[in-house]
Amino acid sequence: MTPDPTPLTVTDEPHTEPVVSPSLASAATHTATTEPVQREARTITLEKLNAWYGDQHSIKDLSLTFAPNQATALIGPSGSGKSTVVRCINRMHEEIPGARASGAVKLDDFDVYDPKVDVVAVRRAIGMVFQKPNPFPTMSIFDNVASGLRLTARKVDPGHVESALRDAGLWEEVKDRLRKPGIGLSGGQQQRLCIARALAVEPDVLLMDEPASALDPISTLKIEELVQELKSRVTIVIVTHNMQQAARVADQTAFMLDGQLVEIGPTSRIFTNPTDSRTEEYVTGKFG
Numbered sequence: 001m002t003p004d005p006t007p008l009t010v011t012d013e014p015h016t017e018p019v020v021s022p023s024l025a026s027a028a029t030h031t032a033t034t035e036p037v038q039r040e041a042r043t044i045t046l047e048k049l050n051a052w053y054g055d056q057h058s059i060k061d062l063s064l065t066f067a068p069n070q071a072t073a074l075i076g077p078s079g080s081g082k083s084t085v086v087r088c089i090n091r092m093h094e095e096i097p098g099a100r101a102s103g104a105v106k107l108d109d110f111d112v113y114d115p116k117v118d119v120v121a122v123r124r125a126i127g128m129v130f131q132k133p134n135p136f137p138t139m140s141i142f143d144n145v146a147s148g149l150r151l152t153a154r155k156v157d158p159g160h161v162e163s164a165l166r167d168a169g170l171w172e173e174v175k176d177r178l179r180k181p182g183i184g185l186s187g188g189q190q191q192r193l194c195i196a197r198a199l200a201v202e203p204d205v206l207l208m209d210e211p212a213s214a215l216d217p218i219s220t221l222k223i224e225e226l227v228q229e230l231k232s233r234v235t236i237v238i239v240t241h242n243m244q245q246a247a248r249v250a251d252q253t254a255f256m257l258d259g260q261l262v263e264i265g266p267t268s269r270i271f272t273n274p275t276d277s278r279t280e281e282y283v284t285g286k287f288g
């Protein structure tokens with residue numbers, strides 16, 4: 001397949017009035033408050049998403065919907081394109097040299113790839129957590145959580161930091177050591193710190209790329225419990241290699257193979273009665 005002639009990359013044209021959706025606008029202009037902000041989660045829709053690394057066509061015509069207030073698991077063998085898909089959703093993909101994408105990613109009706117969009121606002125509305133916890137190494141626990149807020153608010157409300165840490169299930173463990181380095185925490189705590197950092201800017205969507213695969217079983221369970229709690233506020237996309245994890249946390253599950261969507265459906269159906277024989281082979285452990 002030849003690359004799409006109209007790749008969705010940011011134009012170099014200067015744009016004085018960035019276009020942002022209501023949610024993106026609120027993400028960009030939010031000022032700190034101690035009140036937890038209840039927000040309706042949003043739908044992410046992928047329409048004929050294609051992605052390339054140079055000449056390598058890694059995602060092929062992927063169309064699917066991540067429903068609001070649900071956790072959707074992305075499963076599939078290594079190299080099937082799961083990480084690429086999540087990076088396309090918040091436009092991290094375009095940061096990789098030689099990488100590009102085409103098609104549409106929508107946050108409700110808003111086109112994430114609109115050339116006039118403020119890409120920083122996109123990444124605040126669509127937060128991301130990676131496999132390996134990546135707290136800012138020189139920053140304290142407090143400053144890690146406050147880092148996103150500092151982009152918009154000169155003075156960070158400690159109450160806001162506290163509520164993000166509470167939402168990430170970490171507050172009780174760190175409240176007496178907020179000024180200590182984030183990298184002094186255990187792996188599982190660091191991952192919850194990264195979740196707190198993502199939550200502090202009140203995203204609409206949380207992308208989690210194998211968030212527990214580097215963690216011990218107890219830390220993994222804590223992350224899974226968090227997913228269950230957080231989906232009342234944010235739409236969650238969770239990449240996982242672990243079938244049991246998908247079965248435990250995901251409302252719907254999408255199975256990918258070779259950069260294509262094989263099928264998506266309610267998790268229980270995908271695991272017990274898939275329509276495609278390749279899904280059945282994968283979920284029963286015949287390959288992958």
Ligand SMILES: Nc1ncnc2c1ncn2[C@@H]1O[C@H](COP(=O)(O)OP(=O)(O)O)[C@@H](O)[C@H]1O
Nearest residue numbers: 053058076077078079080081082083084085096
């Ligand atoms: N940074 C990159 N540069 C070049 N190719 C990449 C890069 N990241 C991923 N790929 C390629 O894209 C395909 C999909 O990879 P990836 O999205 O990482 O899959 P998964 O997360 O399912 O393991 C693979 O063939 C992989 O080699």
Ligand SMILES: [Mg+2]
Nearest residue numbers: 082083084209
């Ligand atoms: Mg991956």
